[in-house]
Amino acid sequence: MPSPRLRRVAVLVLEGAKPLDVGIPAQVFTTRASMPYEVRVCGAAPGPVAGDGLSYHVVHGLDALAWAETVFIPGYRFPDRDDPPPAVVDALSDAHARGTRLAAISTGAFALAATGLLDGRRATTHWHYTRALAARHPSVLVDENVLFVDEGSVLTSAGAASGIDLCLHVLRGDLGVAASNHAARRLVAAPYRSGGQAQYVPRSVPEPLGERFAATREWALHRLGEPLTLELLARHAGVSPRTFSRRFAEDTGYTPMQWVMRARVDMARELLERSERSVERIAADVGLGTGANLRLHFRRILGTTPSEYRRTFARGG
Template sequence: MDGHKIAVLVLPGAAPLDVGIPAQVFAPRHGLGYELRPCSLEAGPVAGRDGLGFVVEAGIEALAEADTVIVPGFQNPAGPLDPRILDALRDAAFRGARMVSICGGAFALAAAGLLDGLRATTHWLLAPVLAREYPKVRVDGGVLFVDEGQVLTSAGVAAGIDICLHLVRTDHGVQASNAVARVMVAAPYRSGGQSQYVPRTIPEPLGEVFAATREWAMRHLEEPLTVEMLARHARVSARTFGRRFVEDTGYTPMQWILRARVDLARELLESTTLGVDQVATRVGVGTGANLRMHFQRILGTSPSEYRRTFGGGNLARTGAAPPAGPAAGTAK
């Protein structure tokens, strides 16, 4: 990924946090090889939102050289955009650049026709407007982000952190994204399917109990876990726990547990020499065959292929070290 160029398109009325998040996540100090270049239609000052403005050193030509294009939220997203901006977005996508939006930036991708036929999200307040203005887009206003391969969209504000960390995770693996999250004092992983907000019908103390239960479950992934056990820890009925867990996270309890186990397996494959069967035992999925099945279904790859892609090299980038002692085995 060395020399991976990221153009951040700062449009008039850009949201300061939406612009700042990519600058933090893809900063050179993380040692991941990203080259960030804020740009606009023309180089120079760009009026921002909430009393903050920007000065960018590059014009729209920066999109022609970018490997990834990020469009943060901007003022009046449902309004018209300069045709030169839309043409530059289309050209970048046609060239194969990865296209990403944060919050209302989805409107720019939609206006360029890049979301037609795709599932996409934006801030939940803007989702009905996006659906009305662009009926060819399958708008899902209830999730944190949507990854459609070349095109990715995220919800508003803090969800920009989630999608940027997701990009790091995709490019460099779990260990690297977790290292960046630690520096930013951010949650290392919130899945794209997680709800943008918790419905107000859920009492706040119950939400806190569920958070404690999720944390408890993360410490016991190696053990057999059931909905009944989780509900007992949360001190609610299994039926109530299951229903409210879905409302809170976007996943059933066991779907969430499985994904947590797969992520733990990814970290072990990156940072240890444990064999696939040993990793499967450590994360609670039983056998290597089960782990391979879950990897293929969730990640579209195998544990061995994942280790070949992300193992070893990430240790140096993130400053992590493999466990002491003799090798525990090899991937199968």
């Protein structure tokens, strides 16, 4: 039997590249009987590349992008400061025009966005940088809640570990479910993960941009199990409900009641992690009434269920 043709994968290492982001596709698509891939690690030019904590010595330059059928762009430090060198951006654009699939891991989405190929398309990146990506590239439809986004010839993933989810997704498309599951077992990784990256953000309540109503926010955080209305919050702040709503949204990016809901979900997260209380009990304790109501808002905000969240994050879990 003739050997199967090896699929060609390039991993583009940019200045400040993060070691885990580089290592994931390089390891997942290694050449073995069950993985008919050849991987070339490349940079803007052959030679040393200063990374984030590690330095790399890449054998290949941008010619590897012309050779590859799939190009992975690992995340790198300070993506919101400068675009990659023009030669890198042009090489990515040219590769895509030839039919090459481009897949960004974490902040590698910034390099992909610099080509303009994400304009008008959904994309994601590490949750810490989603707002920066949206601000720097306003034509990109940034989705901060997912582990990865597949737009056909351009794919993006969230924080570093979600690069595994992206690679397994690519494998499923290339070789089928069995090959993807085999790779997942070899990596000791879940073939599919529940929910999106929102569940990994430390808190879903945004940090305020200003100090207006800080005392009212603190007051509300200590009364999440009680009925909280716009009128009550505005009365505590000493302004009209209309003024409170407008200024509160300016500070946080959310309406007062959206903020309260996220604060309640955050409190539920802590109770799921640190206690053995039932979902129904937690729902009552955080002011959401019923377990069904908690499940509804938990999935809407975090993309997973309370039970799945507890299995992932509970102590000893």
